[in-house]
Amino acid sequence: MSLVVDNTKNAKEISYTCRNSCDLYDVLTESCSIKNKVDVDNPFVVSKCSRYLPISSLELDIKINQKELDGLEEEEISYPEIQGQIETLEKSCYPFKPDFPAGRTDANWYVSPCQEYGCWIVNDYKKPIVLVSPNPGEKVYKSAVPLHNHNASIGLASRIAWYIDENGIGRYVTLLNGHILN
DSSP states (O other): OOOOOOOOOOGGGOOOOHHHHBTTEETTTTEESSSSSOOTTOHHHHHHOTTOOBOOOHHHHHHHTHHHHTTOOGGGOOOHHHHHHHHHHHTOOTTTSOSSOOSOSSEEEEEOTTSSOEEEEEEOOOSOOOOOOOOTTOOOEEOSSOSSOOOOOHHHHTTEEEEEOTTSEEEEEEEETTEEEO
């Protein structure tokens, strides 16, 4: 009896890692943007991560996986996940409507007056809020609505929320399955 291992990869066997398939991967720090000291190149980490957000950019995915795609005929490449993401992005109504539900009953969709961005509003403050202009560059301030664009990628934009805490301070957070991620 002998063990035979095939180390060749084709396009259908590309391993997904935090680095090449998660929207929460930060390219500047080369790490996970919400979890510390995570092995971003380990496919096992992705499979067990409860906060994994599949990447939404076909261009980035193809660029990262170009080595695996080189030499294959176009008919051989089948990416059902990416195809679903392309269809979602093509049908996107963002910022006028979210592409994903908030998963919360207390979240309301908000579109900025300039109609350039949208986000969910989640308010845990029980008193009326007076709009306050933030200082230049300030990202956390007292306001019932965000006064600056979150600049999230189109795949992540419908998961962004303006969260107003019990002290009336608002900031951007990410909603994942109804949970608030700082």
